[in-house]
Amino acid sequence: MAFLKDHRVENLTIFPATAFAEMALEAGVQLFEGRPFIIEDFEIRKPLILPDPPSGLLLELTYEPGARTFAIQSRLEQGVAWSVHVVGSLRGERTDSAFAASAWDVPKEDGLEPVGLGEFYGHMGDLGLRYGEEFRPIRELSAGAGRSAGKVSLSDGIAHRAGEYQLHPVLFDGALQIFSAGAATVEGRKARLKLPVRFARILFLRSPGASSLVRTGVQELSDEFVEGKLWLYDGAGKPCVLVDGFRAISVAGARRSGALGGGRDILYHVSWERTPASSPPSVQEPVPLSRLQDVAEEALEQVIATRGRAKLQASMAACDDLAAAQLALGLREMVSQAGSSGLLTASSLAVAEAMRPIFERLLASLAQRGLLEKNATGYRLTPSFHNEADSAWETLRSFISKHSGHLTEGLLCAANCSELGAILRGEKEAVQILFAGAGRICWINSTVTGYSPAIGWRQLRVRCRKTPAISPRAADCASWRLGLARVD
Amino acid sequence: MLPLLERGLHSYTFSDVSAAFFAGAMQKLAAFPEVEFKIFDLEKPGAEQGFEAGAFDLILGTNVLHAVSEVRVALRHIHELLAPGGSLLFLDIATPQLWTESVFGVTSGWWRFTDRDLRPLHPLLERSQWEASTAGDGI
Numbered sequence: 001m002a003f004l005k006d007h008r009v010e011n012l013t014i015f016p017a018t019a020f021a022e023m024a025l026e027a028g029v030q031l032f033e034g035r036p037f038i039i040e041d042f043e044i045r046k047p048l049i050l051p052d053p054p055s056g057l058l059l060e061l062t063y064e065p066g067a068r069t070f071a072i073q074s075r076l077e078q079g080v081a082w083s084v085h086v087v088g089s090l091r092g093e094r095t096d097s098a099f100a101a102s103a104w105d106v107p108k109e110d111g112l113e114p115v116g117l118g119e120f121y122g123h124m125g126d127l128g129l130r131y132g133e134e135f136r137p138i139r140e141l142s143a144g145a146g147r148s149a150g151k152v153s154l155s156d157g158i159a160h161r162a163g164e165y166q167l168h169p170v171l172f173d174g175a176l177q178i179f180s181a182g183a184a185t186v187e188g189r190k191a192r193l194k195l196p197v198r199f200a201r202i203l204f205l206r207s208p209g210a211s212s213l214v215r216t217g218v219q220e221l222s223d224e225f226v227e228g229k230l231w232l233y234d235g236a237g238k239p240c241v242l243v244d245g246f247r248a249i250s251v252a253g254a255r256r257s258g259a260l261g262g263g264r265d266i267l268y269h270v271s272w273e274r275t276p277a278s279s280p281p282s283v284q285e286p287v288p289l290s291r292l293q294d295v296a297e298e299a300l301e302q303v304i305a306t307r308g309r310a311k312l313q314a315s316m317a318a319c320d321d322l323a324a325a326q327l328a329l330g331l332r333e334m335v336s337q338a339g340s341s342g343l344l345t346a347s348s349l350a351v352a353e354a355m356r357p358i359f360e361r362l363l364a365s366l367a368q369r370g371l372l373e374k375n376a377t378g379y380r381l382t383p384s385f386h387n388e389a390d391s392a393w394e395t396l397r398s399f400i401s402k403h404s405g406h407l408t409e410g411l412l413c414a415a416n417c418s419e420l421g422a423i424l425r426g427e428k429e430a431v432q433i434l435f436a437g438a439g440r441i442c443w444i445n446s447t448v449t450g451y452s453p454a455i456g457w458r459q460l461r462v463r464c465r466k467t468p469a470i471s472p473r474a475a476d477c478a479s480w481r482l483g484l485a486r487v488d
Numbered sequence: 489m490l491p492l493l494e495r496g497l498h499s500y501t502f503s504d505v506s507a508a509f510f511a512g513a514m515q516k517l518a519a520f521p522e523v524e525f526k527i528f529d530l531e532k533p534g535a536e537q538g539f540e541a542g543a544f545d546l547i548l549g550t551n552v553l554h555a556v557s558e559v560r561v562a563l564r565h566i567h568e569l570l571a572p573g574g575s576l577l578f579l580d581i582a583t584p585q586l587w588t589e590s591v592f593g594v595t596s597g598w599w600r601f602t603d604r605d606l607r608p609l610h611p612l613l614e615r616s617q618w619e620a621s622t623a624g625d626g627i
Contacts, residue, residue, distance in 0.1 A: 045519060062515070073518055084519040286573050289619070319587035327590055358593045361610070365586045412591045423594045430595040 015048035017196035018172035020086045025166040042088035042199040104237035106149045112142035127193040137174035146218035148182030153211035162210035179216040192250040200245025208234040225249040322399045329392035330420030345378035352426030503528035530562040534569045549578035557602045
């Protein structure tokens with residue numbers, strides 16, 4: 001990406017917003033396998049000022065499939081801290097949008113006047129945007145009344161690599177430059193340099209290649225920011241990319257010499273450090289406990305109302321039903337391994353001393369459900385016990401299907417109960433079983449509903465994957481990420 | 489919580505009993521470079537672990553306070569870290585379910601509690617028990 005050297009703001013080489021956008025577009029093309037998709041709420045939180053020479057810098061895009069959000073972060077090869085530059089989200093899009101059905105056209109009523117390219121780039125340089133040759137892709141340009149249109153093409157030096165990009169950063173930057181030309185026709189003479197901070201929505205249909213026809217329009221304008229829309233078509237006039245809610249804000253860090261300040265400084269970020277307070281902190285009155293209780297109660301009621309009390313209760317009851325079935329399956333395996341006559345006792349099943357309290361509690365709970373009968377020496381299995389054990393995997397399947405929001409609970413339970421004997425005999429630590437996830441792991445969000453029923457749940461065993469390491473505390477389970485591993 | 493705090497005005501320390509989850513948390517909280525990550529074992533006084541007494545206005549915890557051998561001792565350690573008038577807000581499961589016990593109940597950590605006068609059968613406490621535990625130490 002040698003062309004980056006030509007993206008300069010004042011005396012700094014800045015990683016272009018359009019290069020961040022290209023990263024997200026590449027991720028979207030891979031994620032949606034070439035189908036149309038939308039990037040939403042693309043926000044530049046912090047610009048990336050490239051080191052000189054620009055090497056030793058790692059850039060990473062991470063995507064959370066559940067929330068459908070992504071973040072782009074960087075760190076120096078020698079450093080340890082990641083710095084987040086961009087956040088946003090990605091989602092698929094139907095192809096029958098109005099834009100997808102449109103063709104290149106510049107309405108005559110727009111009344112655009114030709115703009116000289118030398119004059120335009122001179123004006124941008126005056127503002128502080130000193131583009132090098134590679135970053136001057138505008139070939140034709142006209143503007144008027146907040147609108148603009150033109151053609152952008154990559155230079156011969158980089159055009160041959162256009163196929164490696166979904167939307168080449170230089171090409172996209174050129175489209176933003178065309179937008180700037182339109183904005184300049186309605187901005188005041190003292191307008192300051194504006195830099196991109198946000199794309200509310202980028203609809204991506206296809207790559208335009210090495211050149212693009214561009215039409216733009218300003219939607220909102222103030223001293224502080226400008227917001228607008230861009231339509232990008234390929235050379236044949238086919239729709240490629242629609243940008244809605246592109247926002248650039250005034251900056252004070254780089255501005256025309258002599259211009260007044262007042263914009264936000266996004267070129268530099270303030271670092272700060274804690275220093276001991278020079279005066280003792282004022283003592284606050286404690287909030288009365290009753291007030292905290294009221295607030296907590298209110299919050300709880302809001303959560304319950306949002307989720308639905310009956311639905312929550314049904315899910316909790318289903319969790320216990322699932323646990324009973326899975327425990328029955330696990331215990332039956334223990335009985336079989338021990339060659340026991342069917343009378344369950346801690347001794348006959350070789351339950352470790354430390355595990356006996358929970359063993360007794362679990363058996364007492366199963367007895368309450370009629371799965372076991374307690375007598376003077378231990379617990380006997382009932383016909384219901386066998387029914388529950390036989391249907392344990394079907395119960396899991398049904399639980400996940402009916403209570404998909406509680407998938408985690410179902411899988412954790414199945415994971416433990418599949419190794420119940422080893423856990424209760426003290427041969428394995430439950431936490432390790434919950435975290436043992438090596439091998440072929442498919443992330444739940446994308447795959448749990450994708451398993452073919454033909455595979456059958458009996459072939460599945462549940463594993464949990466730790467992120468990133470084992471913790472001895474059961475309470476840490478909130479941080480666990482789960483996966484399904486198919487056991488052949 | 490973090491997005492609701494005014495940037496540059498507050499400090500925020502993410503703690504856990506080990507550094508095991510720090511890498512994941514750092515990734516998740518990468519947008520908040522001001523967050524500090526420090527190991528804190530509730531079973532020991534904060535001062536012994538590099539924490540300044542009375543330095544925290546707000547301490548948050550989710551399903552963690554019960555996972556100690558002595559709840560009242562852990563609460564005292566937290567109290568020492570709170571600034572005068574500061575608050576402790578925590579969530580904890582109060583009632584054991586068969587599901588809870590089949591998952592967490594079979595971990596050895598679940599049974600680490602030794603304050604059997606307070607928790608004779610299992611490590612979870614009802615709200616009234618938590619309140620009684622905190623009131624005794626003037627928290």
